[in-house]
Amino acid sequence: MTRNVGVFHPGTQHSWQTARALQNAGKLGWYATSIFYRANRWPYRALPYLPAKLRERLTAEFGRFYHPAVAPDTVRTFGLHEWIERGLTRAGLRRAAARVNMAGNSVFAKSVCRLIEREPVAAVWGYDTSSADVFAFAKQRGIVRILDKTIGDPRVYNALMKEIYAEHKPFFSSPNFAVPQAVIDIQDKEYDLADGIVVGSDFCRDTILDPLARPDLAGKIDVLPYCFDDVFFKPGPPPLRPKDRPVRFLFLGQAGPRKGIHLLLKAFARLPRNAATLTIVGQMQVPGATFRQYADLVTLIPTVPRAAVADYLREADCLVFPTYFEGSPITIYEALACGCAIIQSKNSNLDAIPKSGLALERLDEESVHAALMYVIDNRDILQAWQQAAPPIAEGFTVAAYQKAVLDYLGKILGTKG
Numbered sequence: 001m002t003r004n005v006g007v008f009h010p011g012t013q014h015s016w017q018t019a020r021a022l023q024n025a026g027k028l029g030w031y032a033t034s035i036f037y038r039a040n041r042w043p044y045r046a047l048p049y050l051p052a053k054l055r056e057r058l059t060a061e062f063g064r065f066y067h068p069a070v071a072p073d074t075v076r077t078f079g080l081h082e083w084i085e086r087g088l089t090r091a092g093l094r095r096a097a098a099r100v101n102m103a104g105n106s107v108f109a110k111s112v113c114r115l116i117e118r119e120p121v122a123a124v125w126g127y128d129t130s131s132a133d134v135f136a137f138a139k140q141r142g143i144v145r146i147l148d149k150t151i152g153d154p155r156v157y158n159a160l161m162k163e164i165y166a167e168h169k170p171f172f173s174s175p176n177f178a179v180p181q182a183v184i185d186i187q188d189k190e191y192d193l194a195d196g197i198v199v200g201s202d203f204c205r206d207t208i209l210d211p212l213a214r215p216d217l218a219g220k221i222d223v224l225p226y227c228f229d230d231v232f233f234k235p236g237p238p239p240l241r242p243k244d245r246p247v248r249f250l251f252l253g254q255a256g257p258r259k260g261i262h263l264l265l266k267a268f269a270r271l272p273r274n275a276a277t278l279t280i281v282g283q284m285q286v287p288g289a290t291f292r293q294y295a296d297l298v299t300l301i302p303t304v305p306r307a308a309v310a311d312y313l314r315e316a317d318c319l320v321f322p323t324y325f326e327g328s329p330i331t332i333y334e335a336l337a338c339g340c341a342i343i344q345s346k347n348s349n350l351d352a353i354p355k356s357g358l359a360l361e362r363l364d365e366e367s368v369h370a371a372l373m374y375v376i377d378n379r380d381i382l383q384a385w386q387q388a389a390p391p392i393a394e395g396f397t398v399a400a401y402q403k404a405v406l407d408y409l410g411k412i413l414g415t416k417g
Contacts, residue, residue: 004029005146005409006121010108010130011035013150014200014226014330016067018125021402023071027409029121032076032112069231069398078111109133116143123413132186135193144413147194151327152207154179154187157258159212160324164257170290171262188214196412197221200328201349207325222408225349227401228333228393232307235390238339241317243379247276249372250316250340252309252331256285260322260345260363265294267369275376278320281312313338317382318375322360322368323348336393341385343371351396356389 005022006029009015019031112134116124123144126134128151135145151157158178165172191197191208197220199205205223209215249268255261261280268278281301284291301312313319313334318341321329326348333351335342342357344350353359358374360367375382 003027003122003413005123005125006030006032006112006116006119007125008032008108008112008130008134009127013127015127015148016070017227017229017398017401018148018405019074020067020069020398021405022125023074024398024402025406027406028074030076030115030119031070031074032078032108032115034077034108069229076115078108106133109137113137116141123409126190128190129183129186132189132193135190139193145194145196146408146412147190147197149197149199149204149208149327152204152325153210153213154184155212156207156210157325161258164324168257168262171257171286173256173285173287177257191217191220194220196408198224198408200224200226201326203347203349204327224404224408225351225396225401226328226330226333227396227398228330228337229306230337230398233310233313233334233337233393235337235393236339237390238314238386240383243383246274247376247379247382248315248317249276249278249320249375250312250318251278251280251282251320252312252335253282253321253329254285255280255282258323258325260324260368261286263322263363263365263368264320265291265298266365267372269294269297270369271372271376276372279312279316281309309334310338313340316340317386318343318357320368320372321345321348322363324363333393333396336389336396339386339389341375341382341389343368343375352389352392356385356392 005027007015007019007022008031010033012033012035015033016031019028022028023031108130110133112124116134116138121143123146124134124138125146125148127148131145131147135147138145161177165175165177191214197208197217199208199221200223202223205221207213208221209218251259251261251264253259264278265286268276278298279301280298281304283303284300304312319331319335321332321342321344323329323345324347328349332342332344332349336352336356342352344352344357344359345363346359347363350359358371360371
């Protein structure tokens, strides 16, 4: 029987990294997903014929699904739901996008099950909210099931965000922020069907084992730190920059309350105007009326291709990431590779701390403001953090992740036969 692994994810997240690690080790059976950019395939080959503005927007969107190090002949793509979901998300219709996502995950799972029948594998490596049906199918066939949990448990999230909503309501697009019970039930089913669960950080693991969630899973969970993409992010020492110019702060990702964007906007608004700049790269998830109070203070860049993220990181002095709830943001590893200092919450991976940045003791406006001012007032420390960042990133390469994946597979496949 084949000892290869099938990796499946209807979206992306870090699934392409897992597929690449297995591919490099000769252990990848296939990588199943919905969108995988290939310039010579439909619909991507139509891009050159589109109007300039539309072409630019779609190229940026497709660029987020460009993974040149993953061999195209290992990729299996199916499902239109992901395309529809992306469009709804970009239009700000997130609840509609969530409904399409759940329906799409079910259709995608059926396609993966048929793929398993055509191309058998020894194990399947799936991701939260899209694995339950595939795991049930695989279990009947004696196939090992690995659940990659990319974010913490939704019960802990709901309890935490309820408090945030009560205090910062104007920054929420909707009062319907809680993860529905139906989704929680799916994730519980995935937990139960999985032979093993992998997470990217201690924080993510601890939310799953929280008394609100599933403390019974302690024996199932392993922490496998993620990696940065060495195709687009190549570690190297950053240039020494003048200490008398404004500090360039950067926020990357979905700019909404879960990521603490309200804390950053409020804190930044209190800084002396000539002390710093703030660039936000990603989708703004704050109501327009609220964001307009801060719009003149920041530079907002819509979602960009992954290849372009490195340019923003290299131009920045310090990434600010005051997130409330995470799995393990790859953004932090990418920032380290680009020589960026880090201000972050403790609710994510902490691999940059303390040599290349600081972790906020509390998540509130005062703490974020104090951290920003600390960086502004201590340029020697900022430069030291920047110089220390690329060597730290060397511990989170694809090769390091590949070793962790293979070690884990050796353990779980050995245990399960």
